[in-house]
Amino acid sequence: MSVEKYRKKPVVIEAVKLEDEYKSIVESIEFVYSIGMETSEWGMNSTVRSVKEDGGFSIETLEGNMFAKFGDYIIKGVQGEFYPCKPDIFEATYEKAAE
Template identity: 45%
Template sequence: MPTIHVEKSDTAEDIARKIRATDPPRFRKKPVEVEAVRWGLPGAPSRPQEIVNWITERGGQAGYVLEPFEALEIVTLEGAMYASPGDWIIRGVAGEFYPCKSDIFAATYEAI
């Protein structure tokens, strides 16, 4: 946290204002609509080729890998990422694809 300069004449309110001024600004995520599919469930049979086809038919790149673990390898804007059974695969607002863990998906998105 940055250092603030406190004057003898500063009141508690002045000090609190100076502290707040050093906090990073806060932002709220805009409401956006995305497409998403969930890949199987942990321990359940998966149909990875359907997900790979969904991604590639929409301009993305993905593949199914078994080593070192079962995963969908998805080429994202940040490089290759891996989805495990139970994860959601999201097509974002710019048409990009990326995996998302189920708990994060549930906290961030709702069905429309």
């Protein structure tokens, strides 16, 4: 067996950063679950409170459930899957794409 080198293919992904603030939590939940939380003010406030208390929220990924903590990026992968990514890994792997 010989070891070969490979380069990661350039792929544009969508991502949000989960931060400990109301707007960020709402946007992150809506991004992952494709829902408009503004339809229920009570539900939205309850969800935000729960995420704040837990320090993040669980995301079902292709590898099972993973927990996105405040400061993590949430990435939408090439197959439409979502997963959390630590900020240092994200910043070493991705750069902002031209719009």
